[in-house]
Amino acid sequence: MMQHKQIGVIGTGSWGTALGLHLHDLGHHLSYWEHDQERVRRIRETRVNDLIPYREFPEDVRISQELNEVVSYKDILIFAVPSHAMRHVSREVNLSFKGPAPLILNISKGIESGSLLRMSEVVREETHYPFRGIVTVSGPSHAEEVIKNQPTVLVAASDDENLSEEVQLLLMGDRLRVYRTDDIVGVELGGSLKNVVAIAAGISDGVGFGDNAKAALIVRGAHEIMKLGLAMGARPETFSGLTGMGDLIVTCISRHSRNRYVGEELGKGRTLEDILKSMNMVAEGVITTQSVIKLSETYGVDMPVAQAVYQVMFDHADPLKIVNDLMNRDPKSESLVLEI
Numbered sequence: 001m002m003q004h005k006q007i008g009v010i011g012t013g014s015w016g017t018a019l020g021l022h023l024h025d026l027g028h029h030l031s032y033w034e035h036d037q038e039r040v041r042r043i044r045e046t047r048v049n050d051l052i053p054y055r056e057f058p059e060d061v062r063i064s065q066e067l068n069e070v071v072s073y074k075d076i077l078i079f080a081v082p083s084h085a086m087r088h089v090s091r092e093v094n095l096s097f098k099g100p101a102p103l104i105l106n107i108s109k110g111i112e113s114g115s116l117l118r119m120s121e122v123v124r125e126e127t128h129y130p131f132r133g134i135v136t137v138s139g140p141s142h143a144e145e146v147i148k149n150q151p152t153v154l155v156a157a158s159d160d161e162n163l164s165e166e167v168q169l170l171l172m173g174d175r176l177r178v179y180r181t182d183d184i185v186g187v188e189l190g191g192s193l194k195n196v197v198a199i200a201a202g203i204s205d206g207v208g209f210g211d212n213a214k215a216a217l218i219v220r221g222a223h224e225i226m227k228l229g230l231a232m233g234a235r236p237e238t239f240s241g242l243t244g245m246g247d248l249i250v251t252c253i254s255r256h257s258r259n260r261y262v263g264e265e266l267g268k269g270r271t272l273e274d275i276l277k278s279m280n281m282v283a284e285g286v287i288t289t290q291s292v293i294k295l296s297e298t299y300g301v302d303m304p305v306a307q308a309v310y311q312v313m314f315d316h317a318d319p320l321k322i323v324n325d326l327m328n329r330d331p332k333s334e335s336l337v338l339e340i
């Protein structure tokens with residue numbers, strides 16, 4: 001029988017809410033930090049998170065704007081803010097923190113723009129207090145389904161197998177199964193790069209293409225994710241697993257996906273600025289596309305799908321012209337041999 005833990009969740013977004021409430025259902029003690037004062041007020045008043053309003057927060061779950069209250073004297077800290085906020089928030093946690101060293105659990109997906117670092121690398125750079133280590137949890141998991149207790153399977157990844165096993169055992173429940181791996185590079189790259197391909201899949205939906213086009217995008221997208229991933233030190237088998245192919249499939253086909261939605265609206269002709277202004281949730285693939293283009297140049301990896309997404313989002317290219325360009329690239333062997 002697992003001892004119940006004191007857990008601080010940083011961010012009341014949809015994913016932090018869904019995974020946190022799952023841990024509460026398992027008997028753990030939960031408090032949340034939220035930077036937005038108005039969101040704190042609304043959640044306290046209604047006990048509902050309007051980003052994912054399918055369940056109430058139980059009365060014993062504390063929602064606070066005081067970071068030191070939420071992060072001090074905890075066994076586990078869950079980092080659930082968007083990638084663009086991860087560095088700043090990690091630095092603040094490091095400054096606010098008191099008590100024995102907790103374990104850090106990263107559940108965000110993305111590549112920081114500028115540094116081009118993965119989320120666990122950003123957190124590690126900013127947290128100098130003696131934390132016990134960091135585990136990233138990823139996989140095909142829309143918060144909208146996890147919060148309704150629909151079956152979901154995740155992976156806990158860490159360089160330290162004892163820590164990934166600890167998180168695996170912490171999270172396992174009747175409807176949530178967790179595998180573990182030491183390939184944190186592959187897990188974080190798979191979870192981040194699939195968002196770019198999901199935008200491509202959405203663009204295809206938006207212009208009115210069918211299932212053939214989407215299957216092709218998923219497979220060719222998987223190929224370029226794997227090429228970049230191998231160049232960056234990930235293991236090939238990780239990309240055919242839950243955090244690779246699994247998350248790529250769910251994000252490209254799901255009606256819940258924020259990234260696929262951004263693509264669909266682009267495909268219908270809206271501008272990126274207009275789409276983002278109307279959204280209240282983060283679509284990580286937007287920043288990740290910019291980062292991936294830089295990484296592909298650094299590592300000399302050809303990534304035509306990512307480039308096409310970049311051109312539609314940032315160069316206002318016509319999606320139909322971009323599809324035409326992709327279809328008319330030089331004839332090639334399909335060879336999935338992973339030369340880069």
Ligand SMILES: NC(=O)C1=CN([C@@H]2O[C@H](COP(=O)(O)OP(=O)(O)OC[C@H]3O[C@@H](n4cnc5c(N)ncnc54)[C@H](O)[C@@H]3O)[C@@H](O)[C@H]2O)C=CC1
Nearest residue numbers: 011012013014015016035081085108109142143281282284
């Ligand atoms: N929503 C989902 O189903 C899943 C999301 N993720 C990942 O989890 C991360 C968070 O995503 P969501 O929960 O969907 O986000 P969300 O858009 O639902 O909420 C984001 C949260 O971060 C806070 N936030 C925004 N900017 C901030 C800042 N500058 N400083 C501090 N806090 C800030 C917001 O107030 C909010 O609490 C992303 O990296 C996403 O890719 C991963 C798996 C599933």
Ligand SMILES: O=C(CO)COP(=O)(O)O
Nearest residue numbers: 139140141142257258259
């Ligand atoms: O990562 C996710 C599902 O595994 C969430 O994807 P979206 O951010 O596109 O909704």
